[in-house]
Amino acid sequence: AISGPPSEARPEDISALPRFKGGSLAITNLDMSYGDLAVLKGVSLTVKPGTVTCVIGPSGSGKSTLLRCLNRLVEPKGGDVLLDGASTLAMKPEKLRRRVGMVFQHFNLFPDHTALENVMLSLTKVKGIPVQEAERIAESRLADVGLAARKHHRPGSLSGGQQQRVAIARALAMDPEVILFDEVTSALDPELVKGVLNLMADLGRRGMTMVVVTHEMGFARKVADQVIFMDEGRVIEAGTPAAIFDTPKSARLKHFLAEVL
Ligand code: ADP
Ligand code: MG
Secondary structure, eight states: OOOOOGGGSOOSOGGGSOOOOOOOEEEEEEEEEETTEEEEEEEEEEEOTTOEEEEEOOTTSSHHHHHHHHTTSSOOSEEEEEETTEEGGGSOHHHHHHHEEEEOSSOOOOTTSOHHHHHHHHHHHTSOOOHHHHHHHHHHHHHHTTOGGGTTOOGGGSOHHHHHHHHHHHHHHTOOSEEEEESTTTTSOHHHHHHHHHHHHHHHHTTOEEEEEOSOHHHHHHHOSEEEEEETTEEEEEEOHHHHHHSOOSHHHHHHHHHHO
16 A cells, blocks of 8 residues: 655645746637537637636536637637637647646656656756756756656556655646646546645646646535536536525526435
8 A cells, every 4th residue: 555655745835835926817709520410619718827726517517628629629610718818729839738737637757757757857858957857847846746756666566646746746847827626536547536636726726827637526616716517518607606505596407406415
């Protein structure tokens, strides 16, 4: 069993840690289809700097596609996404992805590289940062996710939760303005979920702008500044956690909550 050394403890005083400079997103009338299948149908929402937006909704409602449009892993068919006021559709996708990072359900780490090397690789390869400087940044980001003591471990000797935290450190290393999380705890053993969610909550408290697709309703209620409920490619309701969970308006959201809560 992999138990946590002291370095993995949750930082007690977040205010003592450096703050991130989170960016804003303005999404208007976003349309996306796969062939004839319309998957996003006029999605609009605003994400304020340094806030956490949780996106909930049934499987197939378009949540992952929405995230993928935000860093152009897929190209929207219509509408626009502004990052700090500038259209992301006019940016080079590679540049956009440095500013809008993404963490996936399956961590996609390189199995033959250590945690440190996994975080360093994008810095040296994508950003062209010299090795020594990349190592310094990577160590600092691994410390951010509580894994300083495990930097020389390969993914295979880390727990799923630790691997996901390496993936989060890798996203942080690019110094993004926004990080997108797509069901990042769904593949984890239940006892490892909380550590990753706590880390994400801490990043939010440090000012990172985050858009989080999640089935973790407890996290959404506690951590989100706004919750977006999607169904069939549309935003059905958006509001504070209290509005969404305590006073849902639409029959569809009521039905969804009855299924998942
Ligand atoms: P969610 O993340 O909410 O489960 P997705 O965005 O993954 O929803 O999928 C929305 C719809 O788009 C679903 O009907 C799904 O089957 C379809 N879809 C997703 N990815 C593809 C793809 N690469 N090709 C064709 N259809 C897809
Ligand atoms: Mg999905």
